Amino acid sequence: MMKNMYDSVIIGSGPAGLTAAIYLSRAGLKNIIINGMEPGGQLTTTTEVENFPGFPQGISGPQLIEDIKAQSKNFGTEFLQAVVKDIENVENNGKKTFKLHLDNGNIIEAKTVILSTGASAKYLGIENEKENIGKGVSACATCDGFFYRGKDVVVIGGGDTAMEEAVFLTKFANKVTVIHRRDMLRASAIMQKRAKDNNKIEWKLDYTPKKVLADEKVTGIELINNKTGETETLTADGIFVAIGRTPNTKFLEGKVEIDERGYIVTKGKSSKTSTSGIFAAGDVQDGRYQQAIIAAGSGAIAGLDVEEYLRENDL
Numbered sequence: 560m561m562k563n564m565y566d567s568v569i570i571g572s573g574p575a576g577l578t579a580a581i582y583l584s585r586a587g588l589k590n591i592i593i594n595g596m597e598p599g600g601q602l603t604t605t606t607e608v609e610n611f612p613g614f615p616q617g618i619s620g621p622q623l624i625e626d627i628k629a630q631s632k633n634f635g636t637e638f639l640q641a642v643v644k645d646i647e648n649v650e651n652n653g654k655k656t657f658k659l660h661l662d663n664g665n666i667i668e669a670k671t672v673i674l675s676t677g678a679s680a681k682y683l684g685i686e687n688e689k690e691n692i693g694k695g696v697s698a699c700a701t702c703d704g705f706f707y708r709g710k711d712v713v714v715i716g717g718g719d720t721a722m723e724e725a726v727f728l729t730k731f732a733n734k735v736t737v738i739h740r741r742d743m744l745r746a747s748a749i750m751q752k753r754a755k756d757n758n759k760i761e762w763k764l765d766y767t768p769k770k771v772l773a774d775e776k777v778t779g780i781e782l783i784n785n786k787t788g789e790t791e792t793l794t795a796d797g798i799f800v801a802i803g804r805t806p807n808t809k810f811l812e813g814k815v816e817i818d819e820r821g822y823i824v825t826k827g828k829s830s831k832t833s834t835s836g837i838f839a840a841g842d843v844q845d846g847r848y849q850q851a852i853i854a855a856g857s858g859a860i861a862g863l864d865v866e867e868y869l870r871e872n873d874l
Contacts, residue, residue, distance in 0.1 A: 564587050564651075564668035566874070567865050568659055569675060570643050571807075573600025574851045575841025575858035577627040582862025584634030588869065591637040591667065593659070594629035595807075598640070599624040600677045601842070602851055605702055611852055623851070641665070646672060646814050646837070654874060655836055670874045671836050673861045674815070674823060676807035678842040678849065682800055683715065687771035695777025696798045700724040701850065707732050707749050707797045713780060715768055716801035717741060722750040724801045724822035729759040736793060738763045738782065763793070771798060806843050815839070822846045838864050 564866040566588035569576045576592055602608065605620030618626075632638070639661075647658040651668075659667045680698030682688055688696055697703040700714075703725060712732045714725040717739035728735045737754065742765040744751050754760050763782065768782040769790065779794040806821040816824040816833035823832055823839040830838040840861035841854035868874075 564656060564670060564683070565591050566869060567671040567673055568593060568657070568667055568669040569673040571595050571600065571675035571677055571843070572624075572628070572638070573602060573675060573677050573841055573854060574600050574624070574627060575677075575843075575854040575861070576600075576673065577624070577631050578630040578855040578858030579673050579675065579840055579862040579865070580636040580858075581627070581634060582859055583865060584631060584636050586862070586866050589635075589638055590864065592631075593643055593661070593667075595636060595676060596642055597677070597679065599628075601680065601699075605699070607706065608702070608851065609705060609761070610850070620652045620851075626764045627855075637787045639667075644810060646811070648834075654714070654872070656746040656874075657836065671838065671865045671868060672812065673858075673865060674808075674811065674832070674839040674843055675832070675841040675854075675858060675861070676843045677854075678804040678806040678822070678846070680800065681802045683768055683802070685768050685770055687773055688800075691771050691773045691777055691798075694775070695748035695773065695796065696771060696800065698800045698804075700727045700799050700801070703797070703799075704728050704731050708822045709733050710796035711736070711794065711867050712797035712799060713738055713763075713793060714799045714801055715739075716803075717746060718801070718803070719746045720803060722746045722754040724799055725754050725760050726757055728799065729757050734761060734796075735759055736761045736763055736795070738766050738780075738793075740785065741765060742785075753766065766791070773871075793816075804842070804846075804849065806846070808843060817819075820846055826862075830857060830864045836868065838868075867868060 603619035609617040642662040686705040708731045766782045772779040823844040840857040
């Protein structure tokens with residue numbers, strides 16, 4: 560029975576999950592990646608990646624994912640397009656293992672589980688937004704800010720993240736306009752001051768975004784003045800949505816410890832969760848940095864932690 564199960568099932572196919580798979584496969588461990596609802600993760604919506612080492616001319620997000628996937632496949636990783644609905648703890652010949660229940664009704668058995676389900680960016684849901692993600696609409700200033708050198712951009716949001724993104728974008732952009740639906744910001748006093756003291760940042764408070772304007776790429780945004788009800792148009796080359804991210808952990812409630820924001824809690828600098836045999840890597844356990852290279856590094860940690868766990872528990 561134990562021989563027929565996977566040494567590890569990896570849930571999520573972004574840079575964290577794929578890197579974990581490379582480490583597991585190179586160690587001779589049988590593993591499979593369950594792609595999930597967003598195969599490839601957030602990188603698949605990133606047009607150009609210039610801060611991942613090894614690519615002097617940059618590389619597109621989808622191509623980077625395909626390359627890492629090919630590398631893991633080359634070492635023997637299996638892939639399955641499905642969504643995990645539940646993780647069940649079971650005992651097998653006195654050893655703790657797991658059953659993963661999939662949306663297609665199938666069950667996969669594994670000795671360990673790596674959770675790399677990521678954190679999905681929150682978007683506004685307004686007209687023309689989804690179609691222009693990667694064409695001027697972004698949820699990551701650190702990833703895409705460089706491409707807007709000398710251009711005009713907007714940041715949508717009123718919290719600390721929005722202030723941080725706005726200030727960061729002033730390094731590149733000619734002008735940054737912060738749009739917030741209320742007349743008061745939610746950001747901390749220190750972050751508000753930092754943004755308001757920057758003469759490159761302008762403000763549109765008490766405005767609600769209505770529609771992304773685009774002609775092959777973003778040209779501006781349509782806004783509603785909440786006080787007058789009138790519609791206004793703001794010209795912009797880029798739109799950065801900074802209203803937070805949602806870690807994909809809803810199906811994990813009661814399975815592992817999750818913090819108040821929904822991120823998986825890991826022990827120290829390891830990938831170990833509160834449940835023995837379950838590990839976490841990537842943005843799903845990183846509510847701070849959320850960068851591809853950091854996700855990949857945490858995937859390597861998870862792969863090594865799993866290898867050690869299997870050895871120590873004689874699995």
